[in-house]
Amino acid sequence: MSASDRLASLHQKLRLLDRYIFKQVLFTCSACVGFFVFLIAAVNALKDMLGYLLAGQLAPESALKLVLLLIPYVIMYALPMGMLLGVLLVLGRMSADSEIVAMRTCGQSLKRISAPIFALALAGVVMGVVVNFYYMPIARTVYHQEFSQMLRTNALRLI
Secondary structure, three states, X not given: OOHHHHHHHHHHHHHHHHHHHHHHHHHHHXXXXXXXXXXXXXXXXXXXXXXXXXXXXXOXXXXXXXXXXXXXXXXXXXXXXXXXXXXXXXXXXXXXXXXXXXXXXXXOOHHHHHHHHHHHXXXXXXXXXXXXXXXXXXXXXXXXXXXXXXXXHOHHHHO
């Protein structure tokens, strides 16, 4: 096996390692963000709508529409927490399974090991900025308008 073949093989393995780390972090961060979105949206929905639902002023299908409008607002808080927790869980698992030690023993630098994590973090920052500056203000405004509109149109259900 020539030096160029070894170099090509090493390059493929590095990309495989990058994909492995990226996939692990992506799935774990997605699950954590989803969990936090569910948790925070449920708490906000219960706080805002439970009284109106129990009083009959708000229809369940209207409440579901309002909960969906809450998601961009909730992502503002859930995305950083989910990303942090996801990265910590993956790195903790990799450390407990001695995967990081094995990578370091094979000559991988911490910079190289953490490159896929930083790429995902950059994608998370871009997504967070887009949601926070574009989708969240629109959804929050529509949420308040729809909520007050639904209460006004269903005010007679209370009687």
